[in-house]
């Protein structure tokens with residue numbers, strides 16, 4: 001599941017089945033809107049321009065387009081995926097209108113392990129990861145890529161930014177792994193989570209990773 005070719009085949013096959021339908025890993029926008037929208041709204045209070053939100057490994061999910069169409073405050077939503085097939089499908093089949101006339105929506109073919117080559121350091125407000133890390137961590141090679149992806153996310157997030165990772169992995173395993181991975185970022189990051197409840201007998205979690213600032217790091221140093 002860490003191979004571009006696997007996902008290209010998957011999206012090509014789904015497209016060949018007839019009418020386009022957004023594919024949702026775990027669940028759709030409806031299940032996460034109460035986590036995302038209030039956070040977007042509160043971040044927007046300290047912003048004059050549109051909040052830049054990245055859906056990393058968007059696939060053909062409607063998550064990014066739904067944020068664009070429902071957020072009352074201005075958002076610049078970038079939906080990015082390593083699969084050109086997924087990106088092509090989204091460009092062709094998305095025709096949603098924004099709630100705020102200053103919002104924008106774009107689709108981008110991009111490898112999440114190379115984010116810092118595309119976005120400047122400390123430029124994004126929010127990064128969403130619904131199933132991308134979960135797909136990667138299923139293989140040994142993918143686990144290393146997932147770590148790289150998370151570190152890149154932390155580097156491109158503003159100090160006030162958040163990476164939200166939706167997952168079915170238990171905090172006992174995911175928190176330790178995340179905490180270890182973010183040690184590879186110069187100033188580090190804080191990791192937390194909230195339970196999202198059960199769906200069809202499976203418990204889901206929203207892991208939240210926020211970059212530390214230089215002054216946060218200093219607070220932890222002995223003088």
Ligand SMILES: C[S@@+](CC[C@H](N)C(=O)[O-])C[C@H]1O[C@@H](n2cnc3c(N)ncnc32)[C@H](O)[C@@H]1O
Nearest residue numbers: 007024025057058059061082111112130131135
């Ligand atoms: C489990 S799917 C989740 C798709 C979507 N987020 C959703 O909720 O339905 C994982 C997605 O991650 C993408 N992906 C895998 N490796 C990637 C990478 N290195 N960079 C960007 N996207 C990647 C795949 O193409 C696939 O669309």
